[in-house]
Amino acid sequence: MDARLVDFTSKILAQDRVRIIGVCFGHQIIGRALGVKVGPNEGGWEVAVHDMDLTDKGKELFGVDKLVISPFKCLAILLVKSFLIDRKQRLQQMHRDIVHYCPPNVTLLGSSPVCQVQGMYAPGRFISVQGHPEFTKDIVAEILDARRGAGVFPSGIYEGGMSTVGNEHDGIVVGKAFLEFLIKE
Numbered sequence: 524m525d526a527r528l529v530d531f532t533s534k535i536l537a538q539d540r541v542r543i544i545g546v547c548f549g550h551q552i553i554g555r556a557l558g559v560k561v562g563p564n565e566g567g568w569e570v571a572v573h574d575m576d577l578t579d580k581g582k583e584l585f586g587v588d589k590l591v592i593s594p595f596k597c598l599a600i601l602l603v604k605s606f607l608i609d610r611k612q613r614l615q616q617m618h619r620d621i622v623h624y625c626p627p628n629v630t631l632l633g634s635s636p637v638c639q640v641q642g643m644y645a646p647g648r649f650i651s652v653q654g655h656p657e658f659t660k661d662i663v664a665e666i667l668d669a670r671r672g673a674g675v676f677p678s679g680i681y682e683g684g685m686s687t688v689g690n691e692h693d694g695i696v697v698g699k700a701f702l703e704f705l706i707k708e
Contacts, residue, residue: 532556536648544701545643545651547618553643553651554622557629561622568676569616569637571663571684572692575654577612581632581642584650584700585612585693613692614641614654615663621653650704656697660689 533556535541545553551561577585612633622640625631632642632652642652655663667688671681 528552529555539647542647542705543649543651544704545649546657547653547655550643550651550653551620551622553649554626554640557626559622559624559626562620564619564621564638566637568619568680569635569653570667570676570680571615571617571686571688572613572690573616573635573637573654573687575612575614575633575635575641577633578631580630580644581612584632584644584704585696586700612696613690614652614656614694614697615658615660615688615692616654617658617663617666618653650701652697654697656694656701658694663688 529552532543532552535543536553536556543549543553545551554561575581616635616638618638621638622643625640625643628645630644631640632644632650634641638653641654642650644650664685667676667681667684670676671678676684
């Protein structure tokens, strides 16, 4: 990683005038700027849509406890107002490097079986996620195809990714949380 970018990010984090949003590589740069080990994951690649277990703060910021994922569940919410859908958050993923642990004085937002630091948060300073809320299934499928063609992914990684690339994910929910972080805190 570029040392100049890490140094610049460290300087921004040291003051409280600018808020930072980190996505994937940006999440990793924030980790490096905070002195955390960032590098290849012994668990390998995490690609396409994966579930994330959210912490209490992750649930609060992303509002996952009230997420509706299908018309049937939406109808159930309307018919039984006290019934709330509780499920794991899902995001498109495309990474092999990870932030290895959450730094002190930073709140962990979530984890997955492959990546223990899926998101980090410091009020008024930064919010970051390892996944890609901005990616659609078409973008991820294109990346999977290109990386398989270039020999980056063995067939098992490619096939596993293609089997989940079209699953519903919470990119819009994360984008909304990012916007609220910028304008409401």
